[in-house]
Amino acid sequence: MTRKEKRAQQLRKRLCEIGPMLPGSISEQWNVCGTPGCRCKDAREPVKHGPYYQLSYTLGGRSSTIFIKKEDLAEARRRLKRYARFKAMCQELVQADVTMCREIGLGRS
Secondary structure, three states: OOHHHHHHHHHHHHHHOOOOOOOOEEEEEEEOOOOOOOHHHOOOOOOOEEEEEEEEEEEOOEEEEEEEOHHHHHHHHHHHHHHHHHHHHHHHHHHHHHHHHHHHOOOOO
16 A cells, blocks of 8 residues: 555544534624613613624535534534534545546556
């Protein structure tokens, strides 16, 4: 087995072990409610409600959002990082497969 074949095999194994992941990005939201007299509508020093955390992503060509609880924020960020690693490893694996195909043909790659 060549070095490139071993690398491709390692990438395939690591892809299977990556764990839960999430696409997209997290934003912080602050809101003004509709309750008359609420502190968020104070004329001099309004205090908006929040922060609320929102994951925005596109999957299958459709955009969507999910609200993330503050206590789940660290885990959501870990899953976003895993997704970024997943995408990078997929790109590296495809590049390795294309390179092997060019060098040794389809029979072994």
